[in-house]
Amino acid sequence: MTFETASAETFAGTGYDAVFIFDALHDMGDPLAALRHIRDVLAPEGVLVVVEPNAADTVEGNLNLVGQIFYSASTFICTQHSRWQSGEQAACLGAQAGQARLTALAEQAGFRSVRRAAETPFNIVVLELRP
Numbered sequence: 001m002t003f004e005t006a007s008a009e010t011f012a013g014t015g016y017d018a019v020f021i022f023d024a025l026h027d028m029g030d031p032l033a034a035l036r037h038i039r040d041v042l043a044p045e046g047v048l049v050v051v052e053p054n055a056a057d058t059v060e061g062n063l064n065l066v067g068q069i070f071y072s073a074s075t076f077i078c079t080q081h082s083r084w085q086s087g088e089q090a091a092c093l094g095a096q097a098g099q100a101r102l103t104a105l106a107e108q109a110g111f112r113s114v115r116r117a118a119e120t121p122f123n124i125v126v127l128e129l130r131p
């Protein structure tokens with residue numbers, strides 16, 4: 001087993017059976033580019049598993065205790081990180097992107113199958129994306 005450090009948009013290799021993103025997609029400046037790259041390097045039957053905060057698709061749906069914490073972190077950390085990577089073009093998804101927006105992005109990247117495979121009652125969504 002080897003470990004390498006690389007960006008999600010440019011890491012090397014092809015034919016991966018599985019790629020995992022843990023709580024990082026919404027921090028990326030260009031998450032669409034990352035999803036497209038991963039889509040390109042997955043094996044035909046490969047899978048991308050994305051773990052993201054468990055957020056509702058509307059602001060109103062996130063106006064709860066957990067949402068307040070996530071929006072605070074999102075404002076000061078996640079969106080800033082995204083902006084740092086891609087400037088004015090940054091996606092700035094933030095920690096409360098929600099499944100609908102993440103799914104739309106995945107479909108734009110060419111994934112044809114997206115499903116919520118699991119979730120905790122607290123704050124994690126697992127999305128399983130297949131080419």
Ligand SMILES: C[S@@+](CC[C@H](N)C(=O)[O-])C[C@H]1O[C@@H](n2cnc3c(N)ncnc32)[C@H](O)[C@@H]1O
Pocket residue numbers: 006007008009022023024025027028029034
């Ligand atoms: C909230 S932290 C999550 C860290 C860890 N995966 C976890 O779950 O505890 C977000 C991570 O996304 C990584 N990240 C941000 N932009 C990235 C990119 N373009 N490519 C790869 N990783 C990126 C950061 O380096 C950071 O480690």
